Each structure stands twice: as structure tokens, then as C-alpha cells.
Amino acid sequence: MKDLSYINMELQKLILENKGLVHHIVQKTFKIPMNATEYDDIASIGMMGLIKAALKYDESRGTKFSSFAGTCIMNEIRMFFRKSNKYAFDKSLEENVYSYENNTNKINRDTSYEEIIEDTRYNTERDVIINEAAVEVLNIIFNCFKSRDLIILLYEIAGAKHECSAKIFNISRSYVSRIKNKSLKKVRRIMLCGEKYEKIFFISKEDDTYYIKFSSKDIENWDIVWKEIQIKIEREKLHNLYIKDKEGEITVKAYLYDFLIIVEIFRIILQTP
Numbered sequence: 001m002k003d004l005s006y007i008n009m010e011l012q013k014l015i016l017e018n019k020g021l022v023h024h025i026v027q028k029t030f031k032i033p034m035n036a037t038e039y040d041d042i043a044s045i046g047m048m049g050l051i052k053a054a055l056k057y058d059e060s061r062g063t064k065f066s067s068f069a070g071t072c073i074m075n076e077i078r079m080f081f082r083k084s085n086k087y088a089f090d091k092s093l094e095e096n097v098y099s100y101e102n103n104t105n106k107i108n109r110d111t112s113y114e115e116i117i118e119d120t121r122y123n124t125e126r127d128v129i130i131n132e133a134a135v136e137v138l139n140i141i142f143n144c145f146k147s148r149d150l151i152i153l154l155y156e157i158a159g160a161k162h163e164c165s166a167k168i169f170n171i172s173r174s175y176v177s178r179i180k181n182k183s184l185k186k187v188r189r190i191m192l193c194g195e196k197y198e199k200i201f202f203i204s205k206e207d208d209t210y211y212i213k214f215s216s217k218d219i220e221n222w223d224i225v226w227k228e229i230q231i232k233i234e235r236e237k238l239h240n241l242y243i244k245d246k247e248g249e250i251t252v253k254a255y256l257y258d259f260l261i262i263v264e265i266f267r268i269i270l271q272t273p
Helices: 009-017 019-029 036-056 065-084 113-118 131-144 147-157 162-169 173-193 222-235 256-269
Strands: 202-206 209-215 242-246 249-255
Touching (some): 009 019, 009 036, 019 036, 019 065, 131 147, 131 202, 147 162, 147 173, 147 256, 162 173, 222 242, 249 256
Antiparallel strands (some): 202 209, 209 249
């Protein structure tokens, strides 16, 4: 336990009451084999984040301490990893991007760490982290992978089975799995090390809706691609799909429950099989 003697009794109490938050974040975020020493090292860094949160917390801003502290703990651990590059920061697509929006597993952006700890529904393989991480993952996927690997990852996000990608690209399911695992390692490395990359596609998020924006100038044979998209929308009656071309600036509105349709559209945009 960190020495808290330099902190007043009220703040000490606040820290001790919330130390379970540190262990929750370490256990549920870093799904890698760790011995006791490695776990204690990461938890110790997380405790430093908790202490900083207690010292900086301003109740007048209307933010719950648990929410503020959770962000501080994650930032402290991220900063440590980026400096040392000691551990793999394990963020799977299932945990960060795709969450089921149904009656048994609905999560919104206002969910506090307090509620996560109290609600056992979040103790699943598909834990959902902050929206910023989901957007970061999608930006990396759309901009750092060639069309085949990008589509395979997007099908994974949409919850499609490996057979779907295997059939499209005429490869085995085991090869699809290898591509996915190799690609995820690249995503993790970019997130962990804060690597810079050129953006063609710009992803943002509002509530349960993702916005994908790009310039038609960056897409080869855009006029032909645009006609194919219009034909597909009309043939399959995809009238709920929002895709707009405004003077060469393209916007695609992607709802989570429509993500499989978005993948099909991007197969046309990226001109994959």
C-alpha cells in the first residue's frame, strides 16, 4: 500500500474506499498472463493514478469521483506502458468496438465505473470501455490496413463468422483467424505506442452512431463506385442507410445494429471481391 501519510484523513478515506477500482481496471482490461509481481507493479501504478485523482478531484464540476478516478487510473497506466513498452495492452475488438444493444446487455456512454463494478453483466468477455477507445480502434482499422484485412476486421466487428470472410476471399477459416490475430496485434501496438498514421477515413461517434467521413478524391474510380452503391441500396432496399456525397466529401452514418450493411458498402468502396 502506498504511503498516504502526506494526505489529509478525508482524502485518505476516499482513496481507501475506491482502491477496488484499481484492481477492477487491472483485472478486466489487461487480459494477459501475469505473475504476482507483475500484477502488483501495474496495480501500484494504478494506485498512483487514484491518488492523483483524489488530489485533483473537484466535486463542483458535477462528475462522479469514480468516473474521474477511472480515467486518471487508466491514463497513469497508459503513460507507464508507453514509456516502458513492457506489456502488451490487450484490447480485443470484441471488448472495445462491438457491444450488443439488446435488453440483456445495453451500455451507454454515461455508465460510471461505480455501476460497472456493481453490475455483474459487465463481467463478460465483451466488456465495453470508453467511447474514445472504440473510435480510436476504428480509426486505426480503417486507415492502417489493406482492403482485405480491413474487411476481415470489419466483419469481426459486425459479429460475422469466419466462414463469411473465408468464402469472400477464398481462403481457409484458420487463415482468416491468423489474419485477424496478426491484425489485432498491430492495432494494440499502435494504440499502446501512440504511433502516428495517415488518415483517409475519419471516424467519430455520437451516442450509438458512428460517422465515417472521407474524400471521394481518395477513392479510385469513385464515379463507378458511387453508381454501384446506389444500385445496391435500391436493389436491397437499404433505405435506412445514410450515405451522402456533398461536393466530394462523403459521409456514411453507421449504426451499431447496421454494421454488417456498412461492411458490404465498404466492400464496394474498397473494391474488394
